[in-house]
Amino acid sequence: MRIALLGGTGDIGEGLALRWAHDTDHDVIIGSRDPEKARAKAEEYAAELDSRGSETKLTGFANEMAADRAEIVVLAVPPYHVADTVEAVADKLDEGDILISPATGMKRDDSGFHYHRPGAGSVTQLAVDAAPEAVPVVGAFHNLAAGRLANLDADLGIDTLVVADDDAAKSTVSTLAEEIEGLRALDAGSIANAAEVESVTPLLINVTMNNSGLHDLGIRFD
Amino acid sequence: MRIALLGGTGDIGEGLALRWAHDTDHDVIIGSRDPEKARAKAEEYAAELDSRGSETKLTGFANEMAADRAEIVVLAVPPYHVADTVEAVADKLDEGDILISPATGMKRDDSGFHYHRPGAGSVTQLAVDAAPEAVPVVGAFHNLAAGRLANLDADLGIDTLVVADDDAAKSTVSTLAEEIEGLRALDAGSIANAAEVESVTPLLINVTMNNSGLHDLGIRFD
Numbered sequence: 001m002r003i004a005l006l007g008g009t010g011d012i013g014e015g016l017a018l019r020w021a022h023d024t025d026h027d028v029i030i031g032s033r034d035p036e037k038a039r040a041k042a043e044e045y046a047a048e049l050d051s052r053g054s055e056t057k058l059t060g061f062a063n064e065m066a067a068d069r070a071e072i073v074v075l076a077v078p079p080y081h082v083a084d085t086v087e088a089v090a091d092k093l094d095e096g097d098i099l100i101s102p103a104t105g106m107k108r109d110d111s112g113f114h115y116h117r118p119g120a121g122s123v124t125q126l127a128v129d130a131a132p133e134a135v136p137v138v139g140a141f142h143n144l145a146a147g148r149l150a151n152l153d154a155d156l157g158i159d160t161l162v163v164a165d166d167d168a169a170k171s172t173v174s175t176l177a178e179e180i181e182g183l184r185a186l187d188a189g190s191i192a193n194a195a196e197v198e199s200v201t202p203l204l205i206n207v208t209m210n211n212s213g214l215h216d217l218g219i220r221f222d
Numbered sequence: 223m224r225i226a227l228l229g230g231t232g233d234i235g236e237g238l239a240l241r242w243a244h245d246t247d248h249d250v251i252i253g254s255r256d257p258e259k260a261r262a263k264a265e266e267y268a269a270e271l272d273s274r275g276s277e278t279k280l281t282g283f284a285n286e287m288a289a290d291r292a293e294i295v296v297l298a299v300p301p302y303h304v305a306d307t308v309e310a311v312a313d314k315l316d317e318g319d320i321l322i323s324p325a326t327g328m329k330r331d332d333s334g335f336h337y338h339r340p341g342a343g344s345v346t347q348l349a350v351d352a353a354p355e356a357v358p359v360v361g362a363f364h365n366l367a368a369g370r371l372a373n374l375d376a377d378l379g380i381d382t383l384v385v386a387d388d389d390a391a392k393s394t395v396s397t398l399a400e401e402i403e404g405l406r407a408l409d410a411g412s413i414a415n416a417a418e419v420e421s422v423t424p425l426l427i428n429v430t431m432n433n434s435g436l437h438d439l440g441i442r443f444d
Contacts, residue, residue: 111414115421158444161429187432188425192333196425199337203410203418207383207443210409220442221429222380 003176004070006031006063006077006085009041012102013076015149016141017045019180021056022152026176028058031066038062052152068092072100072176074141079105079116079123086130095134098169101127102141104198112206115199122194124163136166138173139191143200144183148216156182158218161197163188186221225398226292228253228285228299228307231263234324235298237371238363239267239280241402244374248398249279253288260284274374290314294322294398296363301327301338301345308352317356320391323349324363326420334428337421344416346385358388360395361413365422366405370438378404380440383419385410408443 003020005013008030021028030045032038042060049056060066067073067089077085082103093099101124105116120126124139131137140162148154160177162185164170174185188197204217225242227235230252243250252267254260264282271278282288289295289311299307304325315321323346327338342348346361353359362384370376382399384407386392396407410419426439 109414111412113418114415115418161425186429186436188334189428189432190333192331193336193425193428196335196337196421196428199418199421200425203383203415203422204443206411206415206418207408210411214408214443217443220444221426221436221439222442 001072002027002029002070003072003074004029004031004066005074006066006089008032008076009037010076011146011150012141012144013074014045015144015146016074016076017058018048018150018152021045021049021058022052022054023181024179029066029070030058030060031063032060033063035060035062035065038066064089064092071097073097074100074102075127076102079103082123082126083130086127090132093132093135097135098172099127099131099135099137100141100173101137101139104142104201106202112209113202115202117195121192122198124191124194124198128191136164136169137191138162138164138169139194139197140173140177140185142198143204143219145204145216145218148218154216156180156218157220158182159184159186159220161186161188163191163194163197165190223294224249224251224292225294225296226251226253226288227296228288228311230254230298231259232298233368233372234363234366235296236267237366237368238296238298240270240372240374243267243271243278243280244274244276245403246401251288251292252280252282253285254282255285257282257284257287260288286311286314293319295319296322296324297349298324301325304345304348305352308349312354315354315357319357320394321349321353321357321359322363322395323359323361326364326423328424334431335424337424339417343414344420346413346416346420350413358386358391359413360391361385361416361419362395362399362407364420365426365441367426367438367440370440376438378402378440379442380404381406381408381443383408383410385413385416385419387412
């Protein structure tokens, strides 16, 4: 499949790009508002993979072009850019394409990080609200430590939670997730359950901050 | 130490009572609004432990008497009874005693379970607001599957997240948690971080409901 990572120059985008390019045969397309930056990052990731003897199909384009070329479009952008990113690429999305929302809203105070729930109910729901009706949205990859994902020497052995209202799209994304070595996809139900999934991200940061020796944490359901 | 489990006749109370009685030398006191029920449950738990050759110190009393006898008082009651339970036992609590809040608020809809955040910010904060000033509250044991905890044949191998504003109390409770075999206590920061901890409970239920073959789930941070 062709997977576009909009905002693929950022940290979670980098991790997903490297893992999919390394572990699968899918075409990985880096998207950015700045096409030059997208191309530069695609080259940087390709060089990293090349140094590991991994043959890759990594390209970089403006977000609109990246979305146009892909069947799977990951919104690897900050939560406050999810809606405008979807709107910017909406007319490049075809029926059968799938949007993936990995972003979560957080605010920080003196105690740590807290889930900042959007009025819509979740960031994933924001993506749903902005998406064309024929394009299902799947929430996934919310709770992955970007640094660990981008470090191909790091074992994962962790879970990602998947939420969607479209069962076929959920199944496709779960398969894509499990093609990443060491990642297990668990079904957390429908989009209405996204807030509980997204709020694990600030929790992971709080646990990392308060326990010496723990870094780049993920969760595992056992 | 003497540990009172108020509402210790309920499922999470039963699990904690059995584990502490089995794995440690602490005195475990079952509390209930109905002292007869507390005594009957204490006998039932003692018989279960006796059948495993475990010598136990398990007694049952009305909540007020149970709290009076203990240094550690666990509010193993539904979230809507947390505040009134604290108020009912408040004048039995001494300086140096510690309250533990494991409850979480949930509501259910067609999609699954959702975190029902109290106006105070968290159920743990409700306990803080109701507690005498000299008695610290520690949030812990929120995300444990009661059935697995109460089944002494089940291995745990999972984590519990601990939140508190009083470092000494947090440390005492973390030690008590880790005296349960297979349970690791992780520091999730202050009481202000309790909502993210409590909201893992509905998530665990949603994941259990949506993935066949997974039961009595806990989480592990790796």
